Amino acid sequence: MKLTGAQILMKTLQEEGVDTIFGYPGAATIDIYEELSKTRIRHILVRHEQGAVHAADGYARVSDRVGVCLVTSGPGATNTVTGIASAYMDSIPLVVLCGQVPTHLIGNDAFQEVDIVGITRPCTKHNYLVNQTEDIARIIKEAFHIARSGRPGPVLVDLPKDVIKRSISYAPPQSLRLRSYNPTYRPSKKQLQKVVELIKQAQRPVIFAGGGVILSKSADRLTEFARKTRIPVTASLMGLGAFPGSDPLWLGMLGMHGTYRANMSIAGCDLLIAVGARFDDRVTGKTDAFAAQAQIVHIDIDPTSIRKNVPVSIPVVGDCGLALDILNHLIDELKLEDLSQKRQPWFDQIENWKRTTPLAYNTQCAMIKPQFVVEKLYELTRGNAIIATEVGQNQMWTAQYYHFDRPHRFLTSGGLGCMGYGLPAAIGAQIACPDQLVVDVAGDGSIQMNIQELATAVQYQLAVKVVILNNRCLGMVRQWQELFHDKNYVSTQMEHAPDFVKLAEAYGAMGLRAVKPAEVETVLRKGLAAPRTVIMEFLVDPEECVYPMVPAGAPISEMLL
Amino acid sequence: MKTEKHILSILVDNEPGVLSRIAGLFSGRGYNIESLCVAETTDPKISRLTIATKANLPLVEQIKKQLNKLINVVKVFELTGTDFVQRELAMIKVRALPEHRAEILRIVDIFRCKVVDVGLEHYTLEVTGDEDKLAAILSLLKPVGIKEIARTGVIAISRDPKGG
Numbered sequence: 001m002k003l004t005g006a007q008i009l010m011k012t013l014q015e016e017g018v019d020t021i022f023g024y025p026g027a028a029t030i031d032i033y034e035e036l037s038k039t040r041i042r043h044i045l046v047r048h049e050q051g052a053v054h055a056a057d058g059y060a061r062v063s064d065r066v067g068v069c070l071v072t073s074g075p076g077a078t079n080t081v082t083g084i085a086s087a088y089m090d091s092i093p094l095v096v097l098c099g100q101v102p103t104h105l106i107g108n109d110a111f112q113e114v115d116i117v118g119i120t121r122p123c124t125k126h127n128y129l130v131n132q133t134e135d136i137a138r139i140i141k142e143a144f145h146i147a148r149s150g151r152p153g154p155v156l157v158d159l160p161k162d163v164i165k166r167s168i169s170y171a172p173p174q175s176l177r178l179r180s181y182n183p184t185y186r187p188s189k190k191q192l193q194k195v196v197e198l199i200k201q202a203q204r205p206v207i208f209a210g211g212g213v214i215l216s217k218s219a220d221r222l223t224e225f226a227r228k229t230r231i232p233v234t235a236s237l238m239g240l241g242a243f244p245g246s247d248p249l250w251l252g253m254l255g256m257h258g259t260y261r262a263n264m265s266i267a268g269c270d271l272l273i274a275v276g277a278r279f280d281d282r283v284t285g286k287t288d289a290f291a292a293q294a295q296i297v298h299i300d301i302d303p304t305s306i307r308k309n310v311p312v313s314i315p316v317v318g319d320c321g322l323a324l325d326i327l328n329h330l331i332d333e334l335k336l337e338d339l340s341q342k343r344q345p346w347f348d349q350i351e352n353w354k355r356t357t358p359l360a361y362n363t364q365c366a367m368i369k370p371q372f373v374v375e376k377l378y379e380l381t382r383g384n385a386i387i388a389t390e391v392g393q394n395q396m397w398t399a400q401y402y403h404f405d406r407p408h409r410f411l412t413s414g415g416l417g418c419m420g421y422g423l424p425a426a427i428g429a430q431i432a433c434p435d436q437l438v439v440d441v442a443g444d445g446s447i448q449m450n451i452q453e454l455a456t457a458v459q460y461q462l463a464v465k466v467v468i469l470n471n472r473c474l475g476m477v478r479q480w481q482e483l484f485h486d487k488n489y490v491s492t493q494m495e496h497a498p499d500f501v502k503l504a505e506a507y508g509a510m511g512l513r514a515v516k517p518a519e520v521e522t523v524l525r526k527g528l529a530a531p532r533t534v535i536m537e538f539l540v541d542p543e544e545c546v547y548p549m550v551p552a553g554a555p556i557s558e559m560l561l
Numbered sequence: 562m563k564t565e566k567h568i569l570s571i572l573v574d575n576e577p578g579v580l581s582r583i584a585g586l587f588s589g590r591g592y593n594i595e596s597l598c599v600a601e602t603t604d605p606k607i608s609r610l611t612i613a614t615k616a617n618l619p620l621v622e623q624i625k626k627q628l629n630k631l632i633n634v635v636k637v638f639e640l641t642g643t644d645f646v647q648r649e650l651a652m653i654k655v656r657a658l659p660e661h662r663a664e665i666l667r668i669v670d671i672f673r674c675k676v677v678d679v680g681l682e683h684y685t686l687e688v689t690g691d692e693d694k695l696a697a698i699l700s701l702l703k704p705v706g707i708k709e710i711a712r713t714g715v716i717a718i719s720r721d722p723k724g725g
């Protein structure tokens with residue numbers, strides 16, 4: 001059977017179960033698009049390639065499938081870099097297909113040539129330049145396998161135009177064999193037995209869940225583990241949803257903007273069980289002071305995460321889900337005697353922290369408080385929406401005030417902290433889950449970074465909702481300037497911004513605005529109920545800060561409140 | 562914690578771009594490379610890289626894990642702390658004025674190295690040895706006048722009959 005490279009590509013993508021591609025065409029990919037039109041794969045035409053990658057990222061996070069992008073060479077490829085870097089830091093499985101100039105022109109500074117493989121080497125899990133048509137099928141299969149297995153991540157495949165156009169007699173690739181890539185899934189049972197011993201002795205234990213719990217689909221097993229062992233749970237930003245936010249054992253998020261009780265629990269615990277986390281500096285603060293009294297257990301599929309930032313007493317390399325299964329099993333066998341008794345002082349202490357220093361804001365203000373908007377959003381959606389965020393204060397308030405009971409419903413650029421992530425990610429999530437309510441909580445700064453994707457949402461009739469917490473400034477940076485730079489507000493005041501209501505209308509979406517607290521609920525109700533793309537703008541208190549806050553590099557227990 | 566030299570022997574897929582992945586890992590994460598050698602093994606699909614790096618113990622552990630994480634890395638051995646042989650080859654161009662020639666040849670003799678090129682005013686010596694030997698000959702030749710030097714960087718192999 002004679003097939004062109006483009007035909008082989010389409011065949012292989014379909015074998016991998018791809019039904020949606022986010023992309024933007026150009027000369028280098030025109031042949032691929034031609035073939036794409038003959039398949040049943042749905043192509044979502046974004047308005048900027050960065051949007052394509054974030055959309056594929058959002059799609060992957062809610063659907064547990066590999067997100068796929070298709071972009072042209074040169075500027076199309078470079079526009080994907082930010083999205084790829086974000087997905088890489090958050091371990092999101094993507095396959096990014098780039099067009100490339102024909103092989104005989106590579107290295108000649110040809111029109112729209114860039115060395116995208118070179119550029120993305122440090123921010124992909126792996127990448128490929130396909131040199132010959134014969135390799136396409138194998139490489140695409142490898143790319144999907146690498147993207148979704150082990151610690152997931154983005155894989156880029158660069159496809160020169162001649163490789164795509166050439167016809168060969170197609171032979172299906174041999175079975176996939178990567179001799180140098182074998183992630184460790186099975187954790188050591190011996191190590192886990194030691195963990196159980198520590199749990200029996202611990203007086204003040206804490207579980208710390210990271211994004212790995214969500215990626216490994218083990219939130220239910222983590223919940224079972226915590227409830228059985230009666231250990232309170234905190235999570236990183238990426239781990240929100242790994243444990244029900246409404247459970248009495250829930251401590252709230254930890255880290256720079258973590259809850260008082262979560263951070264104090266870390267400072268005071270004698271056993272910390274970290275599952276699928278990587279101890280980012282925004283989580284640990286000053287590492288020497290992080291869980292300084294605790295033995296640390298660290299379960300993670302990526303050995304490089306273990307002992308990278310903090311010393312660990314019991315490292316466990318493996319899949320979080322399998323490790324939690326074994327732990328749950330060991331605990332059943334042991335029939336742990338009632339631990340509640342022994343832990344009571346610890347629970348009392350935590351309860352005390354919670355009572356004296358809860359998350360709070362001034363509810364008597366005449367201006368809309370951003371936290372109030374998020375609280376109302378939580379209330380009206382009963383915690384059931386898929387929530388994307390942009391970056392900055394909007395992201396932190398969402399993390400603090402929207403309580404996630406389930407995994408795969410919170411989309412945020414955690415590791416890269418990439419403004420402009422939320423709207424395209426929400427679009428991707430809405431494509432994957434057409435029947436669910438998807439909301440992007442945004443700042444007035446971030447939303448302007450990928451605002452063009454509003455057109456994508458309208459074109460595909462996606463009822464994505466954008467909640468803009470408009471504080472007329474780059475709030476998070478302004479907050480740092482207020483607290484650490486003598487209120488020298490350099491370049492953080494957005495002196496000119498568009499009229500977001502008119503902007504929404506110009507794009508063919510619905511625009512709503514609330515300027516007073518009393519209007520918040522009405523606007524939210526109306527916007528959430530409308531079966532179309534909506535921007536809801538809330539003019540919020542421009543001076544509001546996110547608290548608690550651990551200044552960068554300070555011990556986690558030293559919070560500004 | 563003490564920073565020491567560690568010799569890593571790394572088997573990698575013999576493919577374009579692999580060296581760049583490894584060099585990029587070291588530069589991107591701020592790891593030190595003291596020397597790096599690479600060539601094909603008996604299996605043409607596999608190359609061996611020998612990297613000498615300076616790091617403390619936790620860091621060298623992290624470096625090994627990061628290397629292992631690269632898809633094209635087949636195996637990483639740390640030779641430091643095991644029984645192994647190491648060699649480096651250097652070509653040293655020294656000033657060889659008539660009054661120094663005898664002295665230079667004596668050094669050549671003692672270190673069992675070779676004169677591989679002779680000019681009116683220079684000798685080029687080829688010397689092979691471990692780190693200490695190269696350091697010793699360089700210190701002896703310095704007063705004579707070293708004009709240029711090219712070194713391969715260290716290569717090393719385990720003494721274990723089954724491999725490292």
Ligand SMILES: Cc1ncc(C[n+]2csc(CCOP(=O)(O)OP(=O)(O)O)c2C)c(N)n1
Nearest residue numbers: 392393394417419443444445446474475476
């Ligand atoms: C692409 C990008 N550029 C710059 C930053 C630095 N930064 C972090 S938060 C922030 C302010 C965000 O402002 P806005 O979107 O209005 O959100 P707010 O903090 O006001 O809620 C900036 C500029 C970033 N995270 N990402």
